[in-house]
Amino acid sequence: MKTRTHAADYYRRILSAQPHALKRLDPSAVIVKCHRGQEISNDSGPVGHWYYVIVGAVRRCLIRSDGRRQIVDLMLPRDFFFVSDNRREETIEAIAEETVLASYPGGRVELFAERDPQFARELREVAFQSLTRSQEQLLIVGGVTALEKVGSFLLSLDERALETRGQVELPVTRYDIAEYLAVSVETVCRAMTDLQHRGVITLAGKRTVKILNRGALEDRASARLPDRRPKPMALSRTAA
């Protein structure tokens, strides 16, 4: 597969083809391409910036007093997010290798909202979607076991990626998942292999997950599923 780098026009056409809330501003949108780790800073004044994810993924992070990082929002294609320059404690950066955004200057958005009540309403709608996303994350992070957390995380990714249902492309590293779920990286790994052993998912490459038993993930029952394999050495203690 050739991962050719596309020109801005290519993505602008994708953008045009998608129905979204800030459609009327598309003509004045700027296509921004980012690579993994690149920070999305707010360079233009106090009004901030609106962004729309066309391709890739973006994370919004807060740093805890102990140095640990918490991802408080994960933006995927078709998500909007807002970047302001107050709230300096937060960091926003692209996390997928090829991340492409549409950028809408805050000033212009405000202006439009002032003149077009319908547009203002859609803008409000976008804000509500962010809130819903955040509350779903709370539900996921609040899970008891790591199996639950990782499981519902995979589910939510699957539901957010409209295209391929049942085949989840992870746009993030295990570390990102860990920081999103507030668990350690090792635990994320163990949960993944565990879900595999239970026959709930299959890993096709490190970053591609096939969901084999969706019910198990939904009903938290995964925790009670019997192991397919007698879990070869796990519990090695008994074997020894």
Next chain:
Amino acid sequence: MKTRTHAADYYRRILSAQPHALKRLDPSAVIVKCHRGQEISNDSGPVGHWYYVIVGAVRRCLIRSDGRRQIVDLMLPRDFFFVSDNRREETIEAIAEETVLASYPGGRVELFAERDPQFARELREVAFQSLTRSQEQLLIVGGVTALEKVGSFLLSLDERALETRGQVELPVTRYDIAEYLAVSVETVCRAMTDLQHRGVITLAGKRTVKILNRGALEDRASARLPDRRPKPMALSRTAA
């Protein structure tokens, strides 16, 4: 202390005295009094309702597939929240004995927003505040130890209650705290007594917390503070 029940006019006067984003709608606001456990339902059509907390506390809950309840938002005095009738999976109810709300019909809010761009902007601001609240909760819930979680929860309550800094009145039960933090009730209790033993807080009654060592709470360092007392079984019991 006589906890006399006040008339609606009493609370309307409080409302008038507070600067908030939906001020212009105050005249058409309805004062609603709720008792603990009473659900805030959306009785009026598809446009939903805006509420402003004057006194008390309100929780927004989601139910997990395993039956556990997760509080995804906690509204305190001077907070706004929105209730719509889609999203039926969520439950919103008063949790303080004496909870008083100002209710703004969604239709009227929309109407106002259409005609007054400045008002629409403030409405957007309110939505952002909800988002910020949610992301702070994520940070709290994502803490490693229960001590961290309870500690930062107390801190956030203290910061949100403008009046009495350093003296936190808990408007919620231990169960509510547990469901907010996604830990068990017992763990919340143990964390509280632990914080007491470490000299970080003092309990003046079950529902009143004095913060003695704010730094310890902020710097997650509380987990490493030495115990003041050798942790005998502390208090009353020793006197007997």
Next chain:
DNA sequence: CGACTAATTGACCCGCCTCAAATTATGTGG
């Protein structure tokens, strides 16, 4: 080829969940 990051697995142990019980509040009816 090294240097780095990402991912995985193991061993160990502390902390939290579960279950159980005791101790208060808070109210309700006699």
Next chain:
DNA sequence: CCACATAATTTGAGGCGGGTCAATTAGTCG
């Protein structure tokens, strides 16, 4: 005021899940 019921809070005992530390394997880029 007391008997009783219920909810709220607290403490203990025990098991196990996940954090931490450590080591190994890939994969990527220069």
